[in-house]
């Protein structure tokens with residue numbers, strides 16, 4: 172009865188409301204004001220949307236590197252709300268918790284507020300305020316002194332987050348240092364991209380080209396969607412799952428994605444390549460591969476078939492500790508769905524130091540399934556058309572790469588500096604395609620070999636939390652002649668700067684356009700919602716001010732950022748005003764499928780064919796076909812340290828954001844319940860984590876669970892910071908970065924495998 176009554180009442184209410192529809196819209200503002208006045212009289216402050224005119228600006232999110240398009244609502248000088256931009260292909264009107272947390276990030280009272288110069292010892296964190304003018308004059312003088320004595324190469328520039336372009340790409344090339352790097356390359360995506368270049372000749376790019384809508388079988392190797400909370404990826408995965416796609420998850424931990432899987436393969440860590448080789452063996456032995464596709468588009472099938480003959484499911488079972496029948500069954504599940512089946516290329520793929528070969532094995536399976544360029548498999552990304560700002564030739568060419576690099580950036584090119592010196596990490600000789608191994612740039616700062624690096628500019632990199640072996644980084648920081656840090660928060664490494672330059676956040680600045688290679692390529696604009704708070708400035712302005720003082724005027728011909736952006740936008744018949752009218756995003760046409768190429772090859776290999784056998788790797792004696800390479804086992808009493816993402820935090824950057832900190836203030840260390848019981852450790856206990864070198868972090872809460880194998884522990888990255896200025900995050904939880912005394916370089920991609928560290932649990936004293 173009650174329910175019927177309620178329905179009637181509601182319907183009557185709606186009728187009344189709609190009867191006056193037109194009038195209501197007209198009178199909306201009046202009513203709003205009346206409501207606000209009425210509430211104020213009652214002593215209740217009116218809601219933000221009744222407090223004044225709402226200004227809408229368009230932007231792309233900077234709470235993680237994914238760059239979802241956002242709509243920002245501002246009243247007066249206060250940002251009130253961020254929503255997903257419904258027209259943006261990445262957000263589609265939705266955001267993850269971190270994206271929503273952007274307002275809180277920007278109003279974090281702990282933000283850096285004014286430029287500062289160091290007054291105490293490096294690392295002591297003693298500074299005094301300085302004017303922007305004086306800061307740039309002094310920095311420019313010191314940079315020029317370093318360059319005069321050691322050459323421009325002796326300045327290293329490290330960058331990440333969405334404004335890094337101005338420093339790692341634009342300034343670095345104009346200045347002439349090849350020693351620019353991003354943690355988003357060789358600590359993240361480089362193995363999967365190098366493997367793709369070697370195999371298909373097409374890099375994966377910023378956006379994994381899974382053709383989700385039509386996919387029938389999804390294989391996730393690691394890829395922990397749901398903990399990795401990239402907005403679009405979660406939407407796509409859940410839609411595909413809802414549409415009945417089969418899901419296979421390979422993970423030593425029962426991840427959030429594993430909870431959605433039809434098949435969970437709790438693999439022994441570090442043995443994925445053995446599983447992949449066995450899958451190839453089954454696909455070929457049982458004749459389950461796409462013969463026509465293989466004949467038309469590949470080279471090296473005979474060699475591959477001979478190579479995998481011995482890699483039976485039984486062989487792999489002994490290595491991976493998986494059931495051989497499960498290996499067979501899952502290979503058949505992939506084949507049944509092919510070509511609408513793919514192993515996701517992954518994102519963070521720097522695991523054990525042999526990672527390019529693992530990714531190649533995965534791509535070979537995607538090839539045998541006929542996935543590249545077929546509907547439901549892997550589409551071809553296309554970069555949007557957009558001209559660069561015209562400038563005289565750079566001193567050097569070649570971008571630092573990484574997942575936020577502009578499409579078309581020549582990441583494969585290995586530049587030498589103006590004095591003919593190549594990258595100081597020895598990239599050209601060490602790695603096949605000369606990637607910059609960011610952590611290796613630390614070495615010449617300490618040893619002076621092969622030549623000295625004397626100055627360091629850090630833009631938006633969490634230096635002591637993102638780069639493995641932080642103790643070595645600290646040694647380097649002590650030796651440098653000049654350290655400049657551009658950041659928004661007093662992160663740990665900020666204490667080591669000579670000059671701290673506080674940036675205006677992404678909601679307070681214009682920025683470079685975001686050009687996204689995608690199924691439907693698109694361009695996003697960043698408009699400031701409010702003026703820079705405190706005495707902060709945008710990164711583009713800093714790059715220009717510095718450039719003007721070190722003789723690079725010709726590269727910074729534009730007077731204002733509006734002029735720079737309008738010049739670029741001219742090439743697509745647009746400008747800032749039109750971008751605003753278009754609600755912040757312009758979408759172009761893609762070429763996603765083989766059929767779109769009219770018989771021509773979309774593959775960028777020299778032969779235009781997918782290289783099942785890689786001649787390039789064979790010539791370099793790096794293995795024409797992938798082989799399984801065992802990784803070292805944890806010593807007695809130790810566990811392999813693995814790490815991953817936490818749904819509401821980004822790396823080590825959001826732990827201090829008030830609303831996100833409130834949801835998740837600290838991390839937990841996952842350990843197998845039986846093992847924990849054996850150690851007398853209970854769920855909820857606090858322990859310290861100690862690596863083989865005796866480095867400790869914690870205390871951290873124990874999550875004792877059956878959801879993880881007994882030979883590893885798992886930690887969400889980014890916690891355990893030691894930065895007194897971060898009032899909420901300081902000292903909470905444990906830091907995976909601090910435990911990474913070791914890393915292993917992949918000889919092909921230069922990627923630093925970080926899952927080779929072992930730790931033990933020490934009960935809190």
Ligand SMILES: Nc1nc2c(c(=O)[nH]1)N[C@H]1C(S)=C(S)[C@@H](COP(=O)(O)OP(=O)(O)OC[C@H]3O[C@@H](n4cnc5c(=O)[nH]c(N)nc54)[C@H](O)[C@@H]3O)O[C@H]1N2
Pocket residue numbers: 235236359392393394395396398399400401421422423424426438439440441442443517518519520522813814815816817818819820821822885926
């Ligand atoms: N919330 C949130 N989301 C993010 C980010 C963030 O900071 N916060 N960062 C973004 C970025 S830049 C990246 S690169 C991605 C990273 O996210 P992913 O690319 O998904 O990272 P992975 O390393 O593949 O995934 C970690 C998973 O690998 C499992 N694992 C550990 N060892 C092994 C092994 O030997 N074999 C297999 N098969 N699995 C193993 C772990 O148990 C864990 O579930 O996340 C992105 N999304």
Ligand SMILES: Nc1nc2c(c(=O)[nH]1)N[C@H]1C(S)=C(S)[C@@H](COP(=O)(O)OP(=O)(O)OC[C@H]3O[C@@H](n4cnc5c(=O)[nH]c(N)nc54)[C@H](O)[C@@H]3O)O[C@H]1N2
Pocket residue numbers: 233331332334354355358359519630631632633634636637638639657658659660662674675676677710814815821822823824888907908909911
């Ligand atoms: N131990 C360990 N190391 C890792 C990983 C891991 O899981 N564990 N993951 C790796 C991966 S996949 C990646 S992609 C990298 C990520 O590496 P980073 O990008 O270095 O990670 P963050 O912690 O997000 O650091 C971002 C820094 O930029 C600052 N910042 C935020 N907004 C702005 C801004 O608007 N302007 C400026 N100038 N600064 C800003 C933040 O305060 C912070 O200092 O780390 C890699 N390293």
Ligand code: SF4
Pocket residue numbers: 232233234235236237238239265266267268269270271400401402403
């Ligand atoms: S995934 Fe979340 S944090 Fe990352 S850009 Fe999108 S909304 Fe922002």
Ligand SMILES: [Mo]
Pocket residue numbers: 355358359360518519
């Ligand atoms: Mo990453």
